[in-house]
Amino acid sequence: MMKPLIITCAITGAEVDKKKQPNLPITPKEQAKAAKDALKAGASIIHLHVRDEAGVPTQCIERFEEVISMIRYKTPDALIQISTGGAIGESVSSRIVPLELKPEMASLNMGTMNFGNDVFQNSYPDIVRIAKRILDLDIVPELEIYDAGMLETAYKLLQEGLISQPFRVQFVLGVPGGMNGDLKNLMFLKSRSEELFGKDLHWSVAGIGRYQLPVAIHAMLLGGHVRVGFEDNIYYKQGELAKSNAQLVERVVRIAKEIGRPIASAKVARETLLSN
Ligand code: KMH
């Protein structure tokens, strides 16, 4: 049997707004409902960014606490993965703050890059600072890889003892400034990461925009896991906005079932990702 598919839903993000996607969940209530519906559809991890009262992205710990407790109230099993990437331009000092809530997982971005017309800053000393806090708090990091060289940075962190098992790798493909979602890019990243981290590595893909579906399908066939959601893609298909995050999860679940990938429950995802 093919291994159970762990689906992450990135419900909100920091670079999308309601003008572009009217169904984007931004209030705690909307986010809790979106998470519940995504879990019901088959997701087990919620990648979380939060917004303030004005709908502006924030790394405010009280806001994260409020949203996480509302999500847990509705869906106690959900794995919460907080963002330490935040919004473009956010300082590292504020990006690390919500780690103090000790969620199960946190994102850890592996380098500086052009991000559309902006620059997403992640110097090596900054990465080390975030990695150390994640390690000290016993949180499982997800290493965000937007480009091939970032895998070498991840390996350096491992060699220096700044990350340790369990961790997983997420290939984020299709950001303008990073690698796109062509199959040959995914194949290279998969094989290079297995050379560096071994065949048992847990890896997942997040295809941006029009890459979301093809990259997800390739990953499912190759034994990887999948992230979908409005943070990465607001469309169901070209020219048609998605109705909800859950709708994007439901499509992946349907395809997974057709190709023989069972869907991991939140319990299975916990056992798989949180233990050595
Ligand atoms: N908002 C993006 C610039 C993460 O969550 O760690 C970065 C991001 C990555 O969303």
Ligand code: ZN
């Ligand atoms: Zn994010």
